[in-house]
Amino acid sequence: MRYLPLTPDDRAEMLGVIGAPDIDALFADVPAAARKADLFDLPLHAGELEVERELTALSALNRAAGAGPFFCGAGAYKHHVPATVDHIIQRSEFLTSYTPYQPEIAQGTLQVLFEFQTQVAALTGMDVANASMYDGSTACAEAVMMAQRVNRREKAILSGGLHPHYAATTQTIAHAEGMEIVRLAAAIDAEAAVIDAIDDETACVVVQTPNVFGVVTDVSKIAEAAHAKGALLIVVTTEAVAFGLLKTPGEMGADIAVAEGQSIGNALNYGGPYVGLFAVREKLVRSMPGRLCGETVDAEGRRGYVLTLSTREQHIRREKATSNICTNSGLCALAFTIHMTLLGGTGLSQLARINHGKARELKAAVEAAGLEVLTPRFFNEIAVRTKGSAAALVDDLLADGIVAGVPYSRLDPHAGLDDVLLLCATETTTSEDIAALKAALTQKAA
Amino acid sequence: MTMQNIGRPTRPEGAAESTGFTSLTGGRGLLQDEPLIFELGGWTKTGVDLPAASGDAADLAGLTRAGVDLPGLSEPEAVRHYVRLSQKNHAIDLALYPLGSCTMKHNPRLNEKAARLPGFADLHPLAPVATAQGALQLMDRLAHWLKTLTGMPAVALTPKAGAHGELCGLLCIKAAHEAAGQGHRRTVLVPTSAHGTNPATAAFVGYSVQEIAQTEDGRVDLADLEAKLGPDVAAIMVTNPNTCGLFERDVIEIARLTHAAGAYFYCDGANFNAIVGRVRPGDLGVDAMHINLHKTFSTPHGGGGPGAGPVVLSEALAPFAPAPWVVSGPDGLDLVEEAAADAAQAFGRMSAFQGQMGMFVRAYAYMRSHGADGLRQVAEDAVLNANYIKARLSDVMTPAFPDGPCMHEALFDDAWLDGTGITTLDFAKAMIDEGFHPMTMYFPLVVHGAMLIEPTETESKRELDRFCEALRALAATAKLGDVERFKGAPHLAPMRRLDETLAARKPKLVWKRESGGA
Amino acid sequence: MRFTKDHEWVVLEGDVATIGITAHAAEQLGDVVFVETPEPGKVVKAGDAFAVVESVKAASDVYAPISGEVIEGNTVLGDAPETVNADPENGGWFAKVRVSDPSQYDALMDRPAYEAFLATQ
Known part of the structure; x- marks a missing residue:
């Protein structure tokens, strides 16, 4: 076995030092009834070539997003990631290190986290950010529960434009924790509808911009309405590249900004691992879940970084912790930070404008094919009204080699929006891709 | 109030003496003193070549931000920055990483x-x-x-x-x-x-x-x-x-x-x-x-x-x-x-x-690489390695549960440090100077000054022996009263002990221009 | 000054009790980095958790030793939590409470009793 260094001689010698007759003696505490003498019914060990062959064959059964015209977004986005990013995250010292509990020998990871927190705060326009969460959807659930800790109210109102999977995750987790979750009916351009639902028991309202239908909303008025009733405003963003162009949650009055950071530095990975961004106003920092990295000095007075405010965490507060989360998404946060450092503010702005331009091109093509675009103000995603079922149209176009987006009904089958198709264009979408889509849509319409 | 006594000092005791020789620029041999990206200039730089955007964003009038106030770096600068940072980390690819309960084993590149x-x-x-x-x-x-x-x-x-x-x-x-x-x-x-x-x-x-x-x-x-x-x-x-x-x-x-x-x-x-x-x-x-x-x-x-x-x-x-x-x-x-x-x-x-x-x-x-046979061997080797460490250290340290075998991790308490003036934390920090990551400390809570060592199946007998020799040497030194070696540890790591109290009292969680001086 | 087994102290002047944590508790906690004191107007029952004190290594609830209504939290501790370590039984007080039942005060330990209690710990 290539991963196991001990030889039979080593094992015999070590058993001698231990004073055990055989390996079974070390498992003596396992009840006899549960000790398995035989190997389990699974294949035996395999060489690297054999394993690689099996996995390559499985991979080949999937159609990569880059294999042809591709227009899926809705919470995960195909972007180009510079080769440097993957090179650096595979360095032993980043890939194979643990959570930086010994700061003297983990300054690499810690300084990266400090840079990450600063970048996320700047992108979202907030004061402070944590060292990342599992993903955007769990960050959303954590934000809702944080609001409950801050103002001791139990009710959360979710907009009808919030990604249905985010809503379901929040419903599951925050409700389990004892909160009442009110989810407004799915609505394409009605983030502000949450205003009418705010009352004196409302802990927070959750809105998304750009929302799941791609609609960009200035949420400032929602912030005012929430704050007037003592509720917090949580702003969700699933497409982090939008931070390069759009007004920030901070500018618009958000108390908590959460986002999916996958777009920057991370691959699609069929849904994970991703990286949740979580940023808040300064005064809320001690209620924030997750790990935090802070600046300090060492015994010689040199600047360094440590995990801090960790008394909020489960390994110290145990049943009084702010959350049960024990992990962040360290390596994905590293990828985010490196990509963001390569882009810089100017690069991200440019990338965002390219995305927006591609989406305008996409919109024009779809309209030229005779379909109605439902998204009035968009970043890089649009919702389109299909003639008949959107899911059937996607199946149809797949036969032409085009992955034409995500039928909204796949995310939310009970909303009665079976004829709504969500399409996305990024810098990876070519004019040829868009032309192919237009031709196919035109042909289906004919 | 509820009293929780997780006995872990959280800031260095007094200023440490410097290790003697210092460089003129703050470097330590090949370890570079690396600033934050926000201190490297680059406020107008980007390390990504992008085409021009088509058209403006006039359709989003009133919905856009002024600009993104973050620095960028060219590719070679970015590579250097992050590679330099990486070198300040310990890693399982470098040496035994005995964090009990965390299971730091080899990560196959396949x-x-x-x-x-x-x-x-x-x-x-x-x-x-x-x-x-x-x-x-x-x-x-x-x-x-x-x-x-x-x-x-x-x-x-x-x-x-x-x-x-x-x-x-x-x-x-x-x-x-x-x-x-x-x-x-x-x-x-x-x-x-x-x-x-x-x-x-x-x-x-x-x-x-x-x-x-x-x-x-x-x-x-x-x-x-x-x-x-x-x-x-x-x-x-x-x-x-x-x-x-x-x-x-x-x-x-x-x-x-x-x-x-x-x-x-x-x-x-x-x-x-x-x-x-x-x-x-x-x-x-x-x-x-x-x-x-x-x-x-x-x-x-x-x-x-x-x-x-x-x-x-x-x-x-x-x-x-x-x-x-x-x-x-x-x-x-x-x-x-x-x-x-x-x-x-x-x-x-x-x-x-x-x-x-x-x-x-x-x-x-x-799983496929190990198969049913290899996975069984994984468990056996993990348990064998932990018992080997327990056997080799039990005469100089005090195992928390001396009787019978352990499973995949060996747990010691701090009774053997009584009277030395050295704590579990001091001992662990001194391990860093010997080239090893500390074991899990003060967990589980039920054992006083707990030291939980998990070698995993990844370790060769040679690496286990190297580790045991290092711990035995440290234990002998501790008992001889070389307190300064432990209290001041680590001496040779990229950083000395860090002040967690300062970090928590005056939290600085993001870089800011006024404090960063760029 | 009276004491609880949970290491809080109380001084009663008229019907106003000043409450803090004992020097022993402050020493056990280590460097205090954050204190959350109760808002004025909050009504507390003896035994309720009514404040939080955090050191780097632990976050602990502080229990009200006596029932009443909070009239003031020690705002100094917000910016200078280290006062709890420097002056635990005076400047490091947590809150002042208008007590509803002064007889609860008499039921608490005096200093010799508290010290005897500590000796058993």
């Missing part, structure tokens, strides 16, 4: 390569299922291995880490109780030696937590458990092998008592690596157990995640598993994404998509 195959890495979570059959097959095969290795009939793959898996397991238990009219059960029993996540998770779902006493030999006190198991108990959460590195000998009786009381047995599977391939939790009476793929199945820890925490479930709990899940359909495999679709009892959804697919690929590659 697994990294496999996860980056375009069919996995470049696969959108909402791609039509017809175009994702390979991914679904992989999830199905992974599920088969996990079920076979644990002897459990079902698995929920989506939880994103161990604690997320605990939450998933407890939500299944809660849903099952509610479905059976047992929603009044609101208590979870947790041994005092448990991981902090256990009580945190139980409290999170609204359960009250009651501690179960531990016996002198480090196991669950059966009499105390039996006394506390009542009609209000929803579940017990027991780690097995437990956090003292010991197998719960009475586990079958624990399960029987638990079930007889109408409660479920949640097993924290953090230490499954000690028994994989040899013992099936299903044979022990477990109802739910999360498996940290980053521990037992070697997906990289990455400096703190991402993890993955699938949960295996018994027949009784399986119907309540969250969406989505994989099923066989007429056209191959299909993905059930709606909790209410074909199993109305599913309790909901743990996260947006299918879970940590990138980790599934790596874990599956690890």
